[in-house]
Amino acid sequence: MTNLDEMEYNGLLDLEGAELCGDLEERNPPISLPNQSSDGALLAVDIGGTLIKLVYFEGNEDAMSHGRATGGQLRFVKFQTSRLDECLEFIRLNRLLYGRGLDTGSTSLNVKFKATGGGAFKFADVFKEKFGVSLDKLDEMDTVVTGANFLLKKIPNESFTCMHGKRTPVVVSQQNLFPYLLVNIGSGVSMIKVMGNRKFERVTGTHIGGGTMFGLAKLLTGCTRYDDFLQLSQQGDNLVLDLIVKDICGELVCLKQGLSASTLASSFGKVLSSRRKLSDYKAEDLATTLLSAFTYNIAQVIYSFIYP
Template sequence: MSSAQMEDQSQSSVKYTEIGANERDSETNMSSSTSRFDYYDPISPWALDIGGSLIKLVYFSREDNSLENYLEKSVPAENIAVLNGCNGHPILNGKLHFEKFETTKINECLDFIESKQILGSCGKRQEVSGSKTLTIKATGGGAYKFANLFKEKFGVRLDKEDEMDCLVAGANFLLKAVPHEAFTYLDGHKEFVQIDPNDLFPYLLVNIGSGVSMIKVDGDGKFQRVSGTSIGGGTFWGLGRLLTKCQSFDELLELSHRGNNRVIDMLVGDIYGGLDYSKIGLSATAIASSFGKAISDKKELQDYNPEDIARSLLRLISNNIGQIAYLNALLYGLKRIIFGGFFIR
């Protein structure tokens, strides 16, 4: 999913870029679920982002899977309190692991945490009603909705962080510090880019989750949500599930890769006899009406291939997000748009 799959805005000066933690090229030596991370501040061994559709879990592990043993053996006793006080930055040469779960299947997430034994004893403990409670960082609406569940299951307290603050801070960090984290996508070609940190701001951050938020970022800690839409990843997943019977987001996305949206979408060429509408800059392959051919076809839902339906739906939602983002960039005079969120692959 990328700006190249959205309506043609090639004549504008706005730059479209995606942030994707789910894909890496071979040069980065990173898998889709694990990233090398040489520095770790032991506030908690894991953290959560609990959204409307997905739970994103990140947890830290050393090569020997024993952070506590490392601290005991490698860090002077007088420094342990400093480290647990979040003022130290030991070099651990460990890994950050990224996992996802459907929010409706939160018990799978709980079982995973339990099976991996990642609760950890090195997390930050706070005095709560006379006893020390392990505190875990969490963001998203589910951090409020499921707080009691995590407390009952693991005896942990979810320290809730504002999701917009986390989103902007995370995007700024990735764009400034992590190579091969941002890429452009045009005509089927993905190219990783490194953005000059001195030329990053301002930009429009388009976070595509269940819904979509569009945030004007002016600097570190300086941002404003300027727009959004309810038609996002949750729409693609929910409507796609009803139309294709796919049981997961990944299954639906994979299905779309094998589809042909031209079977269902009405193109400019379908209206103009295969010709471009060159006077206003529309190519024959531009989509004039998503699902438009279903109007005249004497077919029922079962007569269409699920792959084609998924492809058309993906284009519909992507084009809508891209158009709204483009118009907001024009409105606020922004030259760069950054797309992020789990929807981006």
């Protein structure tokens, strides 16, 4: 996420009337910015350990053709960090650094190229060589918080709960927004207590994050795309591999003792007593078990932290 505050402050971004547009059930629906000028280019990038995330402004075709140079969408695209070349090619083809109709290669224009993430340091030279631009490296935590505040404050439908694939909007009270806990799940996980704009503290984190879940998914199921993994995980049954309280005590005892029979006792715990080997398990069941193991774990690390 980019440092929107700074860009707004500097007159680069006009956030008035910002709203989600397109299909809300899409993974990454664009954000409409009806008053944003199409002059110049607006691109920002976050280069993490696993993914490169781009956000850029794309002016409306009709606005352009009618001579009105305002209105368009903030668009979100991601690439695997290991495929940096694809990302660079996307930037070049879409002229994201130099604006529409302007020549690639000229560096005298109003080029803004904010960048966050460890990769912004690691790959700075690559961008310099390829495009002749320097990355303006911003503090990652600061920009994540600013981006979250922007979404919570200005884009109502960006706040929702999701249950069985169904989104339910959450109304965010602007009076009681702070403090909140921002859980930023990347390869690893950072947990940030947000008290206001630019007022935040990284309170904890965990090395068991998206990288662990998808890394194990690649090894166990052979799937190589994250979206495939998510789809698999929606079709499986975690009780094939997970040990629940009922498995240890028997159902009758749970009833008698008032124990919750379905409480997860040990993720993957049923594998121990089974003679099955990896190839005997369905990819769907493995994916579902991984998803519940690590999402519950992240929730627990947070919960332990908030309610000791």
